[in-house]
Amino acid sequence: MPRLQKILAQAGVASRRHAEELIQAGRVTVNGKVAQLGQSAEFTDQIAVDGKRIQVSEGHKTFLLYKPKGVITTASDEAGRKTVLDLMPVIPGLHPVGRLDRLTEGLLILTTDGDLTLKLTHPRYQHEKEYRIWSEEELTNQDLAHLEDGVELEDGITEPARVIRAPEGLYLTIREGRNRQVRRMMDAIGKPVRRLVRVRLGGMTLRGVKPGEYRQLTQREIEVLMQETCSPRERTRLHEEWDYVKYGFGKRHGRAQMREESPGTAGQDATLTAGRRTNQPPKGRGVKSTESATETRPLSRPRNAERDVRNGTRRKR
Incomplete structure (x- = not known):
């Protein structure tokens, strides 16, 4: 009892x-x-x-929400602005875990479990938070190195971060949780943020939810969430999915869809199917296309595939 x-x-x-x-x-x-x-x-x-x-219920409930831009992370707002709880069912004790500022999108956990909130927010647990950043200006190798080594902010230098370059920006992984930290880090190196999305918290990603949508987590998913990080394979898959939807390259897991044209690809075929282009016959059947790969593929293979070819662990296609 x-x-x-x-x-x-x-x-x-x-x-x-x-x-x-x-x-x-x-x-x-x-x-x-x-x-x-x-x-x-x-x-x-x-x-x-x-x-x-008061209304009481046995057991805790935990949700994963894709917070859209323009919604504030608070229980109520005196100015009458839309809050994350306006997107959720009415459940006594439900509260957001941590914060995302009004202009930042992405993964947000809401729960009725105070112990879970402590484990996800206290600095000693060091859970990874990964962000997809679109920058106003092109990033140099020196900028990336600066972010990796730590950036001097008004409340002290940041801890070393993991940085992976991406089209028009980067993926940034940190373990701290300072107020507006990512935006301040980018401002400190002179490269303001154009768009910011939190794509991962610990071992949990945004897969399966769209902006403004939520879903209740199972006990197994909560265990995955509590992992400090995710596997390299899962991280690579996450990056490939995000870059495919925006730029039309990399692997696509799930239903095929039209890609948006990226700079330098105007006039080229923009339709992708699961695993191959529509103008290419299935493997082992029909006549091979006479078009060259450079004419049908706007961008090269993902970086990990090129690396495997160089190392001799993957047969060149």
Whole structure:
């Protein structure tokens, strides 16, 4: 049987410490009787604070939300702006884990579990947060090295980061959680952010959700989320999916779709199918196309494939 202060915290009434203060002040009743500190209760009991009955539910709920641009990460807003809770079902005690600023998109966790919130936000747990950044200006190798080594900000130098170059920007992985840290890091090197999306938190990615959509996580997915990082294979797959949707190169996992034209590809075939172009016959059947690869493919293979060819671990196509 859980302690009363834990039930109050889970219902979103107050933190456990504040709930203890409410109980000591005689403001909490259980089945019509004034509660005592240390008292336990059932989820089926009638629990009230200042005479107002609260809604309690057994078990925690955790959701993954793709926060769209323009929505603020807070429970309520005095200015009447749209918040992340406006996108979610009404559940007592549901709150966002950490923050994404109003202009930043991407992965946000919401939960009723205070212990999970602590494990995901406390600095000692060092969970990775990965962002896809589109920069206003072209990034140099010196800029990337600066981000990797640490950037001097007004609240101290940042910890070393993982940087991977991408079209019109980069992927940046950090373990800290300072306020607007990624934008401030990019401003510090003189390359302001044009668009910013958090694509991964720990071992969990945005796969399967679109902007403004959410889904409830299973216990297995919560375990994956709590991993400090994800496998190199999963990270590569994540990058390939994001770059394919935007630029039309790299592997596409799932349903084929039209790609957007990227600079230098105007007039070339823009239709992709799962694994091959539409103007190419299936493997082992028909006549091979006479068109060259440079005419049908706007961009080269992913970098990892080129590396494997050079190392002799993959047969050149």
